[in-house]
Amino acid sequence: DTGVSQDPRHKITKRGQNVTFRCDPISEHNRLYWYRQTLGQGPEFLTYFQNEAQLEKSRLLSDRFSAERPKGSFSTLEIQRTEQGDSAMYLCASSFYGTGFNEQFFGPGTRLTVL
Amino acid sequence: AQTVTQSQPEMSVQEAETVTLSCTYDTSESDYYLFWYKQPPSRQMILVIRQEAYKQQNATENRFSVNFQKAAKSFSLKISDSQLGDAAMYFCAYRSPFQGAQKLVFGQGTRLTINP
Numbered sequence: 001d002t003g004v005s006q007d008p009r010h011k012i013t014k015r016g017q018n019v020t021f022r023c024d025p026i027s028e029h030n031r032l033y034w035y036r037q038t039l040g041q042g043p044e045f046l047t048y049f050q051n052e053a054q055l056e057k058s059r060l061l062s063d064r065f066s067a068e069r070p071k072g073s074f075s076t077l078e079i080q081r082t083e084q085g086d087s088a089m090y091l092c093a094s095s096f097y098g099t100g101f102n103e104q105f106f107g108p109g110t111r112l113t114v115l
Numbered sequence: 116a117q118t119v120t121q122s123q124p125e126m127s128v129q130e131a132e133t134v135t136l137s138c139t140y141d142t143s144e145s146d147y148y149l150f151w152y153k154q155p156p157s158r159q160m161i162l163v164i165r166q167e168a169y170k171q172q173n174a175t176e177n178r179f180s181v182n183f184q185k186a187a188k189s190f191s192l193k194i195s196d197s198q199l200g201d202a203a204m205y206f207c208a209y210r211s212p213f214q215g216a217q218k219l220v221f222g223q224g225t226r227l228t229i230n231p
Contacts, residue, residue: 003159004159033216033218035219040124040223040224041223041224042119042121042206042208042221042222042223042224043160043206043219043221044221045216045218045219045220048216048218055215055216056215056216056218091160097217102217103162104219106159106160106161107159108157108158108159109159
């Protein structure tokens with residue numbers, strides 16, 4: 001399968017713990033996006049990378065959140081000192097930004113539950 | 116900032132019938148893209164159909180078509196000959212074509228149920 005993959009698919013943690021999610025984009029894609037989807041809502045943009053550079057961060061991304069994309073390949077999203085309000089589905093998407101349409105392809109998401 | 120509104124939290128349709136999902140949006144831009152995404156239960160979101168705002172012709176993809184009313188800022192999705200596999204959450208989304216993140220702005224979603 002050459003689509004976007006995310007790991008883990010589900011994560012249950014206790015409030016105050018740190019968690020890290022991983023996203024592996026489609027191999028030739030130079031852009032990688034993170035979105036957050038809470039229950040009953042549509043996804044909301046968090047941040048994106050072009051290659052290894054993080055070019056924009058949403059105001060939703062508090063200082064407890066950090067994202068990296070070393071070497072412009074996979075990306076990690078870390079949440080420190082988790083809160084119950086962080087419970088959500090975290091979606092990753094990748095795209096090729098260039099001469100084409102820049103269609104975003106989504107991964108299956110990581111569902112985070114903070115107890 | 117752009118906003119997208121889907122006023123139908125849930126819709127249901129009989130198999131083989133036609134259903135229309137509604138979406139309205141707000142923007143000050145004259146050029147943009149609009150999308151409908153499908154999110155099946157426990158599966159990843161996939162693009163169903165897209166519309167470029169500068170195109171007057173409504174987009175179609177097999178059984179899926181849109182009714183794009185630019186002046187009214189309305190973008191509805193029509194699914195013809197509904198099939199059981201069409202059951203999913205459907206999200207309307209907006210994207211600016213300009214430089215920058217080109218991030219997607221989503222509506223709240225409509226849950227579509229297909230009755231056999």
